[in-house]
Amino acid sequence: MNTIADLRKEYRLQSLSEKDITKDPLLQFEKWWKEALQAGVDEANAMTLATASADGMPDARIVLLKGLDEKGFTFFTNYESAKGQQLLENPRACLVFFWRELERQVRISGLAVLASERESDEYFNSRPEGSRIGAWSSPQSSVIDDRAWLEQNEKMILEQFAGKTIVRPSHWGGYRIRPTHIEFWQGRPNRLHDRIRYSLQKNGSWTIERLAP
8 A cells, every 4th residue: 555655646637837827816717717617617616714812823715606797706704703703803804715636826915804794694695594593503614512502403493583684693704805916726747746836916916927836
């Protein structure tokens, strides 16, 4: 049996050249996003969200991208969760997409801001009923007694909203990561990968640089 150190993959599918990219990283992301969907990437909107508490302790988890516009990348969660508390203490955050099927990675660093209540309401109301009930039922990141407690709480919330509109709880909504740096990574042979980084300047323009792999 191979050891962990023996596991490796050679990347050969594509390349990334300065002449092939857009001047705006959000447009470049949209281009890669469409290609990921066309390639049938499984859960292309799954991304690692990295945060840190006020004392600098890092934390990371997978969340789902639910919005993209010229202002940044939007996801939704419980504001009272561990990540919500960390973003309150330290709004700096990083997102990472890994699209294995295309041998691509995108890293986004920036500042987290709350999405508007209108945006949060619109997305919440678009969710399946079970997901809306779940937002009320789970005190995310809190210690609970057992699974039975969670299921009993869900049952109680279902009874509470029986025949009523399930409104968005005030502790649940969106965050938008406003990017300051976006790096596009394309796997290449011999670990000599292509890395192109966009850095936001004070005048709103983007500087484009190639990084060594």
